[in-house]
Amino acid sequence: MPEKMSNEKVDTLRALGAEIVRNISHFCKPVFISPGMSHSWRLHKQIPESIILDQYRNPGNPLAHYDTTAVEILDQCGGKVNMVVCGAGTGGTVTGIGRKVKETLPDCKVVGVDPEGSILAEPEALNKSSITAYEVEGIGYDFIPTVLDRSVVDKWYKSNDKESLQLARSLMREEGLLCGGSSGSALSCALKAIEDADLKKGEVCVVILPDGVRNYMTKFLSDQWMMERDLLPQKDITDQYWWWDTTVAALRLEAPLTILPEVTVQEAIDIMKRKGFDQMPVVDVNGVILGMVTLGSLLTRVISKKIDYKDPVEGALYRQFKKVSLNMPLGKLINLLHTHHFALVTHSQIQYAGANKDEKKKEVIIGIVTQIDLLHYISSVEEGVRHRTLSVGEP
Structure with a gap:
């Protein structure tokens, strides 16, 4: 697991009896980039009867979303969808949903969400940034996973930590949806995409909220964690702490x-x-x-x-x-x-x-x-x- 991953994920895996090996990279490196250096492949060779699920190359990853998630979206919306917004990590979600939706509704716009600091978005100019790491987990990488089919994405939007995590907290407070940070990323870019596409009343935009808050109880749910990273709205801080701006x-x-x-x-x-x-x-x-x-x-x-x-x-x-x-x-x-x-x-x-x-x-x-x-x-x-x-x- 990359070091950036939350302690809740580590504790859950340890409770299941797993031994954790942390990767110092901010990103999860794919095993096919450098097999000789890969932690996963090295451990795989050392541990008898071990397997690597390899979600970056496993065709079952996008296929699961093609056969289930996309079908559910089409059924629930009565076959009428104008836009679908998905975050991209391994690429399974946006690829599987995008392929199925395009086959059924060719005019439906598929929007991909990629955090600043990642390189999944197209055109390449979108990825130019001084940011090298980000707090949101589960989306974005510094390589292009094999299962990610970027041809199904009509337009990419870049998300940032501040908007993403604040909107994730808003979804919890205002909508009662206990979602994680990448859900906030999807919503932040969906709002921009809806405005850019000028969707009208009655048109349907589906936003995928892919993660729950369980894994982030000590991260963006904590005011202190947010304040340490300047991610909490200034008004919220000064209203709660009168001394905040005192020198x-x-x-x-x-x-x-x-x-x-x-x-x-x-x-x-x-x-x-x-x-x-x-x-x-x-x-x-x-x-x-x-x-x-x-x-x-x-x-x-x-x-x-x-x-x-x-x-x-x-x-x-x-x-x-x-x-x-x-x-x-x-x-x-x-x-x-x-x-x-x-x-x-x-x-x-x-x-x-x-x-x-x-x-x-x-x-x-x-x-x-x-x-x-x-x-x-x-x-x-x-x-x-x-x-x-x-x-x-x-x-």
Whole structure:
């Protein structure tokens, strides 16, 4: 399974007793592109009596939709369909439905949906994009599956994550349809296709909603997951979180204590314990940020004998830290703090070095911000509002 696939899919397969092998690619590579490198074929050769269902080449894939899905659509619509909109992944759905519908209703328009970052759409110019990965699962690939017959598609539309996932949530909220992200993709492109084709009242457009929400409970159903990726409508966010657009400057952080790289591990631990700090920035004599040291990391390294109490902290620097500015909105900050324990708040200053010398930019550490700082600010403001409300209401 590609790493992008949801944990729900992984957990379901494990519950069935499967052993999962994850592919680092954003896309599911076909076994026929590079048999010598394919994870699937390698495992197939290693595991006795194993099979590869291979939905990318299996003729039963589009045939199932030709014999069943398309027939159901025609029956349910009384043989009157003007447009069918399908997402394309392996290509089985759009191929099977498209072939059957075209045989029965030659004038019916078949619309293919392909996410930005995929290459299934035609003409090729539609696929030109700076996007290399997308969150919606089940549609789009970076190769053309054998079962995908693009000749049955009259027009392709490209979908994007933001519209797709927001519309999937709208389908749930407004229509009670518990569908997944690729259903939102199909609907977003269907709305454009209907407008472009100028369908009239009484004409029929069938939109295939191919997936359920079960596999995405911890993904686009989560406000937090959506906010981390800037996929939630701004109005929804600011209505729910009054502090969302407030900047880091409102936190009024105190300038942190910094240490030089030659300070010993023991001295750093003593300072943090005495001051009640969890971490401290390490800077050189010119104030350039070299990294961070944390109390937990230092103690762990000492206990595991990777460093000695007498060693300089320079050998235990934590260099993977985030820097933010005073202008960053708290909404973006909280998303960052979900994956990082802290962030350095910095400010750039211009340093004048003399009449004949170039000015230099110098980065100054203004503070260290954590989730506790954000929580304290929000709670203190809300507490102040409650006190003022009570005071106004008193006789």
